[in-house]
Amino acid sequence: MAAVRIPPTLRAEVGGARELEADGSTVAEVIDDLIERYPPLASQLLQDGELAPFVNVYVGGEDVRTRDGLETEVSAGDQLILLPAMAGGN
């Protein structure tokens, strides 16, 4: 069970939650668990089965792309951060 921080840009897709618990021992499994419960997340997070290029996922503060990508291990109690690009400054 990992805690997943939901960015404000994706909160509408998950009923407004700021953080969700999700099951899985890899990033892929955690994301699959989330998508199963909140299908609209799929297009926001994945593209052709890979992480979409405009979203980053961090485990323990490190970008999973610099580790094992979707196969990066997730331990119980880890915090995952989902981070889509956001441009607002005004």
Place this chain on the structure above:
Amino acid sequence: MATYRELLAQVKTEIDEVSSIEAHERLESSDGSIFVDVREPDEWDEGHIPGAVYTGRGRLEQRIEGLVPDKSRPLVVYCSAGSRSAFAAKVLEELGYLNVVNLAGGFSDWKRNGFETTIPRTLSPEQRSRYSRHLLIPEVGEEGQQRLLDARVLLVGAGGLGSPASLYLAAAGVGTLGIVDADVVDESNLQRQIVHSTDRLGEPKVESAKRTLEALNPDVRVVPFQERLTSENVDRILAEGWDVIVDGADNFPTRYLVNDASVWSGIPVVHGSIFRFEGQVTVFAPGVGPCYRCLFPQPPPPELAPSCAEGGVLGVLPGIIGSIQANEALKLILDRGDSLAGRLLLFDALGTTLDEVSVRRNPDCPVCGDHPTITEYIDYVEFCNAPVHH
């Protein structure tokens, strides 16, 4: 009880001295020696050894550890003739500095040898008063304040982030602020864009900001660019020469344009973005750390980007993120502290939490990577561009 002469003679046996010629060789060879000037302020103002740090004899013990934290750095201490600095050298050794020499004959002998001197630009009495709280901080001081006055910062956007950032940069005495923004002040801006005000409704934002900032600090000159940053004008605007860019744009096309231009011009960008209750802030320093495309190689497709209609932002949030941007810009100018390069801060105003994630330079980055694939500006399809909603 020893007389002054006896005491001086005694101290001179306890310290090491160098001649002006030896000291000059050290300066020329850039061997890491720091010259410490312990004369009175008016003597310093009339000329000093180039690159020397200044601390009057009276505050030497208090200030030196702030000015030179590394006690193994070689120090050359000088006054006008070598006597006051002899006592200063002794004190520095007592404070634990390992490699201290006194300049025999002092600044007078240095000048007699015809070696170069610098006449410092000095702050006016008004500036001394205005910036007194900066002058008290060793990390800023008079030299740092001069750096700020000489600095040129380009703000992209005079909106939510640009407002607090520009106000604090102007207050700090950053001498030249360029501002790029095509919009006019709208009533819906005033909930957060604190550089503007109700009597400016309908006025171009760059002009409104210029009035506010120049009224706040007459040392500041605002250079307005009342235009939207595009691939057509970005090179012209950057060619005016900027030390730091503060990116407070409100759309992806401008973000990527700012990034690509900054990488190609070698100008660091202090990046901030906000949405509802959440802000992100980091520094992209070309050649040092990652760029925006290392973080996000490309913008999301328009249909997946957060729509403007469901956007919104808590008014104080840009105040927090824009102030952090101003802080980072000041540190970059002063070359002090640790910048946010390589670290992205995520601020959540609802939970009042601050998370930090690492951002690494991507060797495959299309712009700053080892084999760049993007070599000219890209005009992304503009979306979320509805000025009335800004």
